[in-house]
Amino acid sequence: xxxxxxxxxxxxxxxxxxxxxxxxxxxxxxxxxxxxxxxxxxxxxxxxxxxxxxxxxxxxxxxxxxxxxxxxxxxxxxxxxxxxxxxxxxxxxxxxxxxxxxxxxxxxxxxxxxxxxxxxxxxxxxxxxxxxxxxxxxxxxxxxxxxxxxxxxxxxxxxxxxxxxxxxxxxxxxxxxxxxxxxxxxxxxxxxxxxxxxxxxxxxxxxxxxxxxxxxxxxxxxxxxxxxxxxxxxxxxxxxxxxxxxxxxxxxxxxxxxxxxxxxxxxxxxxxxxxxxxxxxxxxxxxxxxxxxxxxxxxxxxxxxxxxxxxxxxxxxxxxxxxxxxxxxxxxxxxxxxxxxxxxxxxxxxxxxxxxxxxxxxxxxxxxxxxxxxxxxxxxxxxxxxxxxxxxxxxxxxxxxxxxxxxxxxxxxxxxxxxxxxxxxxxxxxxxxxxxxxxxxxxxxxxxxxxxxxxxxxxxxxxxxxxxxxxxxxxxxxxxxxxxxxxxxxxxxxxxxxxxxxxxxxxxxxxxxxxxxxxxxxxxxxxxxxxxxxxxxxxxxxxx
Numbered sequence: 001x002x003x004x005x006x007x008x009x010x011x012x013x014x015x016x017x018x019x020x021x022x023x024x025x026x027x028x029x030x031x032x033x034x035x036x037x038x039x040x041x042x043x044x045x046x047x048x049x050x051x052x053x054x055x056x057x058x059x060x061x062x063x064x065x066x067x068x069x070x071x072x073x074x075x076x077x078x079x080x081x082x083x084x085x086x087x088x089x090x091x092x093x094x095x096x097x098x099x100x101x102x103x104x105x106x107x108x109x110x111x112x113x114x115x116x117x118x119x120x121x122x123x124x125x126x127x128x129x130x131x132x133x134x135x136x137x138x139x140x141x142x143x144x145x146x147x148x149x150x151x152x153x154x155x156x157x158x159x160x161x162x163x164x165x166x167x168x169x170x171x172x173x174x175x176x177x178x179x180x181x182x183x184x185x186x187x188x189x190x191x192x193x194x195x196x197x198x199x200x201x202x203x204x205x206x207x208x209x210x211x212x213x214x215x216x217x218x219x220x221x222x223x224x225x226x227x228x229x230x231x232x233x234x235x236x237x238x239x240x241x242x243x244x245x246x247x248x249x250x251x252x253x254x255x256x257x258x259x260x261x262x263x264x265x266x267x268x269x270x271x272x273x274x275x276x277x278x279x280x281x282x283x284x285x286x287x288x289x290x291x292x293x294x295x296x297x298x299x300x301x302x303x304x305x306x307x308x309x310x311x312x313x314x315x316x317x318x319x320x321x322x323x324x325x326x327x328x329x330x331x332x333x334x335x336x337x338x339x340x341x342x343x344x345x346x347x348x349x350x351x352x353x354x355x356x357x358x359x360x361x362x363x364x365x366x367x368x369x370x371x372x373x374x375x376x377x378x379x380x381x382x383x384x385x386x387x388x389x390x391x392x393x394x395x396x397x398x399x400x401x402x403x404x405x406x407x408x409x410x411x412x413x414x415x416x417x418x419x420x421x422x423x424x425x426x427x428x429x430x431x432x433x434x435x436x437x438x439x440x441x442x443x444x445x446x447x448x449x450x451x452x453x454x455x456x457x458x459x460x461x462x463x464x465x466x467x468x469x470x471x472x473x474x475x476x477x478x479x480x481x482x483x484x485x486x487x488x489x490x491x492x493x494x495x496x497x498x499x500x501x502x503x504x505x506x507x508x509x510x511x512x513x514x515x516x517x518x519x520x521x522x523x524x525x526x527x528x529x530x531x532x533x534x535x536x537x538x539x540x541x542x543x544x
Contacts, residue, residue, distance in 0.1 A: 387500050480522075
């Protein structure tokens, strides 16, 4: 259900930053990634979605919200069946292999703190799908009918004529999917249909009454225009293959893979079997790639409306990661494995780079040159060097004992004001899903602290006994700012900040309220850092 299966009507990237609406702060925050299709191994586009969801989840947890992060894998459908067959294994064996060897390890590679991992082959999910489908059937939203149309196996979707283009090269003279550039198949089946057309006006009313339901604005506009063109009923079963959830009243049919997959968001939290857990968690924030926003912002809320359930809090369709200006593609060999980057720069730098360098909601280009430059300038020389200098000077000039500040000057107070200002700005940005803006605000404190140390010259103050109190104030102010930074950056770079916190802080870092980051308490002494938080890298790109 992730980036490997697209839909037609791709959204053009806006030149300006996407307009995003704040999420109201509350006690419950359930965020779900799409469940990723196990037809192949993950690339950095999948990791980008996982990291963005994880950063938001970690922020909300550290703010004290009742947070739940769900991710998982989508394992049914014709494409999985064909891929497994081509490898001479069963589809279940193929899915098990990919999940064990590739998809779950991805979460470790980029340090994801998910609360649950659901697979569409889980018994809890398959039973939940049948329970949901039976209710819609009993309530009159499912009927049987004939359908003929052009089907893209790659997208697992019937295509509209406008979704097809003329093939080139080996496919010249054929109609091909605009997304996968491969021929579509003309299928005719007797299927079961969901009365999605009944929900056209209700969906338009939803978009109008809740303008923040689909974000960012450019994705919302595309969704609204799509629905205004009219909705057709949705074919939700297949009988030409059997790799899927059986339709409960007619086992000759399996459930359409998208209808099956979308339900993971509710089957994972106890739909129909654990009302307490379901009511505690639902509705969710749905974080998806923009190419699958239609499924999540049109089909999914219509399904929920039919079942009498609340629609999601929001559907956010983020942009694509581009390599050389093009969307990553297995066929063009432009997919990059996350471990290629983490093996060189580490997971924290991976997380920082993709959350900082790309305006969340827009497409963004990845290059080895850019990540290398940012690593050296912003992480090694900026944040890492700041941490090392402050701790080293307290160790050298005060034998590691945390100094007590004396009378504060305007320069000291300006640092304190910056701590409070960037904390509020970052918290507000995270409520708007503006992750890169949050990091940009936090980095103002990095720059202010580095400038403050340069201007105050504590190494010069240390040469004069009569400046001892001023030296203590400068280093106490710098340490205070450094601790605030550590709390604020914890959701983004959990490993480096945990190391730094062990050197300066008390208690568990993740228990420090991120929206009150400046209220942290230091340990009586600091512990020297055994090594730099971000060591210099001589080889910026892994060997081929």
